Amino acid sequence: MSPLLERHGIKALDRLLPALALGASLVLPAALHAQEAPHHGGKVTINIHADAPNFDPLASTEFAVHSRLGLALSRLIEWSTGPEVGYGEFIPKPGLAKSWEISPDGLTYTFHLRDDAVWQDVVPVSGRRFVAADVVATYEAIREGGVQRGLLSAVDRIAAPDDHTVVITLKRPNVVLLQNLAHQNMWILPQETFNGGYDRNTTVIGTGPFVLESDEPGVATRYVRNPAYYGRSAAGEQLPYLDEVEILPLKDLNARIMAFRAGQIDIWFGPLNLTQMEGIKQAVPDLQDIQTIAGNQTELYLNPSFEPFADIRVRQAINLAIDRLALGEVVRGGGAIGAPVGPALTTQTLPEKERIALYGTPDHEKAKRLLAEAGYADGLSFEFTVLNYGEEFVREAEWIQQDLAEIGVTAQIRLVDTASGQALASEGNFQALFLIMSPFAEADEYFTTHYLPGGNRNYTKVDDPKLTAMIEAQQAAVDPAERVAQIHEIQRYIAANVANPLPVWAAVLLHPAHARVKGWHPMMTQGFPSLPEVSVTD
Incomplete structure (x- = not known):
């Protein structure tokens, strides 16, 4: 049991929804209305x-x-x-x-x-x-x-x-x-x-x-x-x-919820947690309640131009500091642990046990040893640029900040709007950056955007010839089973040899x-x- 879960009084991860990661939508009974022939207008x-x-x-x-x-x-x-x-x-x-x-x-x-x-x-x-x-x-x-x-x-x-x-x-x-x-x-x-x-x-x-x-x-x-x-x-x-x-570009979450409850919004798009959803269902009992695992995930970029992050031991230490399962339960109320290929792609992402082993098993003592080996026994401090996607996303960043403090690392949060944050990411003008990645429907897109030189999400300038060759090889793999095996091996290589960006969490997505x-x-x-x-x- 995670100590952070125990700290919050949580006994089990019974609200995680691993079945949703299958990619299918879960449509709850309130959504099962009689089918009517469509008509034009409206x-x-x-x-x-x-x-x-x-x-x-x-x-x-x-x-x-x-x-x-x-x-x-x-x-x-x-x-x-x-x-x-x-x-x-x-x-x-x-x-x-x-x-x-x-x-x-x-x-x-x-x-x-x-x-x-x-x-x-x-x-x-x-x-x-x-x-x-x-x-x-x-x-x-x-x-x-x-x-x-x-x-x-x-x-x-x-x-x-x-x-x-x-x-x-x-x-x-x-x-x-x-x-x-x-x-x-x-x-x-x-x-x-x-x-x-x-x-x-x-x-x-x-x-x-x-x-x-x-x-x-x-x-x-x-x-x-x-x-x-x-x-x-x-x-x-x-x-x-x-x-x-x-x-409608309603930016305030409470205003969006009120507008949806009042029927001023017909289709919901964007962040919404399960507690908020329950409140909406009480006001709108016949709504269509569709739930999936998000196609996107939160990711933590560590810029190697900032000297401490050039050392993979520091990046691995930060990975080991984060208690993702506790974060997902307490902050998001469910979802799935991330990986180099997001969990919504259930065949291509790593199996859940392996994702938990690589990214969901915090070890603060080992993290401190890695920091000491890298020359940071007394800890380190960095600016933590966080894109403002909303309250729950910022709470994820604050949770990570708290976890890092327990291994002697100080993350000073700098909150920026999403457009400014994307510009900083593209320019490489950050020390650490936390964002929500766009939804990708194929492992190859994760790989080519994040890890190939020139990739439009390769914000940390990864340039690993062996990794590039592995990515190009899976693109040519005609046999589906062989290609999936290659995709899994690429993710293991990334976890062991790149560790950048660090995948964090894919939330339950409500529609x-x-x-x-x-x-x-x-x-x-x-x-x-x-x-x-x-x-x-x-």
Whole structure:
């Protein structure tokens, strides 16, 4: 039993939800309403607890940007959604590509594009047809400088032999290319934005289900139905069903809860703990109560440019100081312990016993010995930059601060807003940094973003040739079982030889929605992919 759990009077981890890590959603009985045939019309309101600083999908990975873009933009490959699809389960379905073929050697992907997709009627694109040149322009811009460029690192050439065909040739086989093209940041844009036709920071033009009508920071982002959207339901009905969607940027948690209880928010998005959920259920007894293990996890980055953190013994000592199981129970009320690949990816993450052995077994005496061996027997002090994602996240940081104090390490918390924190991370301008990682749906994305040179989340500049070779080898592993074995071995190597960033915790994620909302299925990707098939009963 963890001493910190005993300190808080907790006898067992009976509120941890390991079954949810399977990737499926747990829908509690209150959510099991009679199915009604969807119909067109109506409006839903969603809360996203931050404004979008801009609308350029190549410049930022922020959830506040991409969650909004997903209503108006499309990808070449999309995520399947529905009650039969697990929260973290990626099943590719046609998006702007209606079909594709892969050559026997795995190096050439040929995509056949839809001929019924048109750009939204916004100047200067003005409703023209979507063509292959749009795909090529978008992907080449990403390769040149987009934050998503790591997803296309295996690509050698991109060509458009005609208006309805795109051919991607790889340098080496990459079994996750389709998933990379369906990534939450891989929106396709019109070629005009790359030759000065319009400013994508402020203007959104897509082929998606909704048209961005207005964005007022601090007030609302408003969308209207795209009448030219190509999407159809399984029954052949024109999508989307909704006429309007409104996103409210309510930053205060209590204000969000009050708005949801009052019916001013239909679909909840963002932090919410189980205690708060119980209070909402008392006020809204017929709500849809959907729970999953979060696709993201909290992570602690230790910058090796700060001398103590250049020594892996110091990083290992900090890892051993943190009582994650107690943190998860007391602060989060449930969830799963983190790993180099997050626990929502149950096949690819390390088995739970191994995750607990590596990250959930604090040993303060060993931590002190490692510090002494590294020359810090009297402890050390550092600035602990914490992104302000909300009350519970800050409490996680404070818990870590307390744990570190017990091994003689002083972490001086510096709380910053998320946009400033992301900038500090990208610049490497921090000593230690605590954040919530974006949800990833594939182990390869954890690896390429965190551990390859140039990766857009490689904030600590990891450059380990052996690790790079291991990552590239799993990309080419065709046999699924062999690839999973390689993915597990990579995580063991990271724990033993890199220890940066340190994974902490994946919380229980709650996705409540009011009973009037039908067809809502949250997925572990940004952009609300099930929203085109959502309808309302009034």
